[in-house]
Amino acid sequence: MPGGLDRRRGRRAGEENLVRQFAALAARPGAEPPLLFIRVRTPEQIPDLVRRLGPTVRLLTGFVLPKFTEERGIPFLEALTGAEKACGRRLFAMPVLESPELLYRESRVETLEGIFRAVDKYRDRVLALRLGVTDFCSSYGLRRAPDMTAYDVQIVASVIADVVNMLGRADGSGFTVTGPVWEYFRVPERMFKPQLRQSPFLQVRAVELREKLIEHAMDGLLREISLDQANGLLGKTCIHPSHVLPVHALSVVSHEEFSDAQDILRPERGGGGVLRSAYTNKMNEVKPHRAWAERTLLRAEVFGVANEDVGFVDLLAAGIPG
Known part of the structure; x- marks a missing residue:
């Protein structure tokens, strides 16, 4: 089968390049790389790659596991555990939820229950669950336009x-679920009006910044990030460098959010009750908002907290050159 042979050769070449890149990175003095994950296709690749990486495996954080279900995912997680013992280094997993069984209504609940059983068994190794929305769309021949969000x-x-409902609960049983990929980085023509209001961009080089964001389809991305957060997702898979800044900027905890979270979690509030926010614009109800406050402070540890007079537009402007 020529096609299968070509794929195997291509995969082998990709793996050899990966091993070379890890060696080159390890040779750089004082290099402190971010968390590095390798996306594999089969469970067998995990122990094989760990063996071939040799000492440079110290740079590896873990593996991305595609089309994850209970049936397909357990062999990956077992291979990960075995490779971890072989190399003497803790390795983590990021399953990708993108299989048709998860999409189809008649099999969704059963598939989600199986996924939960699998990741719950290996909970200490699963850092996050990723959503493969592009694969979901492909099952129906769909592709969302840059004017539309997931x-x-x-x-x-x-x-x-349903994924957030069953896998993202705040009662201690849930996992971090990340937002889907945004596919676009430049739009030649748009059908609908831009989704960025002008008012937040009236300062801080903001008119020019707004035009640049719209030109590169970032207005749709910014809206989708906001909807991700409103629907219980945290973070986002980025497929282009231009996406990193908007994702980080909107993940920073605002001063107002931080203030509310701290107020809700004060020890003296342990008995519950309702209080007016320090910004005097909302009600903070201690018991219902407690889980939100705890998650907000965790997000603050990772992404930081903006100063009182700094908004997301300031953060975007600070990161976009000239």
């Missing part, structure tokens, strides 16, 4: 809701 595609939005 939440405008109703069949996709229903999957996201």
